[in-house]
Amino acid sequence: MPRLIFLGPPGSGKGTQATKLAELWNIPKISTGDLLRAEVKAETPLGQQAKSYMDAGDLVPDEILIGMVKDRLEDNSEGWILDGFPRTLPQAQALDELLPQMDQHIEHVINLEVPDEVIVSRLMERKEQQGRSDDGSEAQIRHRLDVYRELTAPLIPYYKSKQCLNQVNGDRPVDHIHHELRSLVNNGSAPH
């Protein structure tokens, strides 16, 4: 069963694509954003700690995320899709230490590439449709993009050097991207 990581800025379509593949292969999609939103909604101590970071469009501290993901990976050794994790180099390094201990490894890292202007208009639309409190004003959206560029984009060369990165054009219809992802995973396609 596949083990995949989705990179890509907020609004790049990671969640949509991860959901479709997880349903197809009947494996869990582990979305750290969804897990955090559930903690916030349930007003747990972790949720209370995370909320202010999320509302500001900043990243929640690495230790919280690493602990949360570790438990899920242990419970789902058959295969998984990580959506929104890792998002920093320390998170990626923690994952590289954890997986061999569980006799698991990453098969593909998928980076969905979408131009900034497309992201901003998608997120403004999502805010209207879903009312996500962190999809705020255009300024907040641009802040999240800045955070992505500074802290998450360095994962692209990191995974490239490990030969498991696949760059995929995310500015296309959902089904086209889905088909490309299915074939690249099925063929074990050479990363580029």
Ligand code: AMP
């Ligand atoms: P998402 O739904 O993936 O866009 O995540 C929503 C928010 O949750 C992000 O803006 C961060 O505040 C937080 N978050 C989700 N995943 C992570 C992560 N791996 N590391 C740090 N913060 C995260």
